[in-house]
Amino acid sequence: MKVNIAVVGLGYWGPNLVRNFVTVPGASITTVCDTNPATFQKIKPFSSIKTVRNINDVLRDKTIDAVAIATPLSTHFILAKKAILAGKHVLLEKPMTQTSIQSQELIKLAEKNKRILMVGHTFIYSQAVRQIKKIIKRKDFGQVYYFDSTRINLGILQKDSNVIWDLAPHDFSIINYLFDTKPISLLATGSHFVGKKYEEIAHIVIKYENNINAYINLSWLSPVxxxxxxxxxSKKMIVYDDIQPSEKIKIYNKRIKTTENNITPFSPAYRSGEIIIPNLEQKEALLTEIEHFVECIQMNKKPLTGGLEGLKVVKLLEIASESLKTNLEVIIK
Structure with a gap:
């Protein structure tokens, strides 16, 4: 069974969805939709794809099985809701919705209408992140101490959200995937300089069970x-650089071990060993994500990044927003 797909939204991410969908044997991208006709130039090489400006043209088309929604965050909920009610399977770009209440409603709607609802947390489908999960599960890695992420660049400023809602979903979803632990508290700080409403720089600290701390640095105002x-x-360390074209992961056999006795109450010993660079399959994460979406529809499978996974990320975003407003650490119940 070939799955007929419509992509809704041809801004920054939509053309990437189109480019990958056309390569998936089990999918046929038949339609793209955007309110701005100028965006249709972005898919000019794919002349066989129908272009429409009204979402209702997509929803009324009985030949379309699924929609991939890559529109501004403020439109996610209403577009996904309409699509599910119209009988379409939905791939919804991150973050899932503006509120956890909206996410919960979409989950219930998808279950009631027996539709696949998947959220585009693309990093979960990257070979690098999947390899990291295998590494930290091994006994020779030891106890995980911390997760320290830097996700910065110049722009792209969003019209309806701050830098946390734009970039932090990547780190939140990666942490949820890697670590089988629950967050205890979250502290977020941020500032806005260019705009008057939304923070362009933010820092987040999350404390987890099992004594794992996450430190997340986000910015739209970085020159690089x-x-x-x-x-x-406790035994090894990992550096993951997603900008690197090939050597994305490096495993360092380095650690600090302390010994205490009557003569030397605090005596750290530094260990430095080899650096291992795993060989990773050179495959675009978005393509793996899209293949998974199509397979879930064909096989009626539960997606790896389904509605519940999207909801977990939105809940953390809400907590970060609360902390940002109060400048206080939020205890997570």
Whole structure:
């Protein structure tokens, strides 16, 4: 069974969805929708794809099985709701919705109408993140101490959300995927300089069970683009640089071990060993994500990043927003 797809939204991310969908054997992208006809130039190489400006043209088309929604955050809920009620499966770009209440409603609607609802947390489908999960599960990595992420670049400023809602979903989803632990508290700070409403720089600290701390640095106002994650363990450490074209992961056999006795109450010993660079399959994460979406529709499978996973991220975003407003650490119940 071939799945007929419509992509809604041809801004920054939509053309990437189109480019990948056309390569998936089990999918046929038949339609794209955007209120701005000028965006149709972005898919000019794919002349067979129908272009429409009204979402209702997509929803009324009985030949369309699923929609991939890549529109501004403020439109996610209403467009996804309409699509599910019209009998379409939905791939919804991150973050899922503006509120956890909206996310919960979409989950219930999808279950009631027996539709696949999947959220585009693309990093979960990257070979690098999947390899990191395997590494930290091994006994020779030791206890995980911290997750330290820097996700900064110049722009792209959003019209309806701050830098946390734009960039933090990547880190929140990665943490949820990597670590089998629950958050205890969250502290977020941020500032806005260019605009008057939304923060362009933010820092987040999350404390988790099992004594894991996450430190997340986000910015739209950096002159350079950095996408790096450091994960420290009691025996080894990982550096993940997503900007690197090939050597994205490096495993450092480094650690600090302390010994205490009557003569030397605090005596740290530094260990430095080899650096291991795993060989990763060179496959675009978005393509893996899209293949998974199509497979879930064809096989009626539960998506790896389904509605519940999207909801978890939105809840953390809401807590971060609360902390940002009060300048206080929020205890997570």
């Amino acid at each position: 683009k950095i996408r790096s994650i450091f994960i420290g363990g």
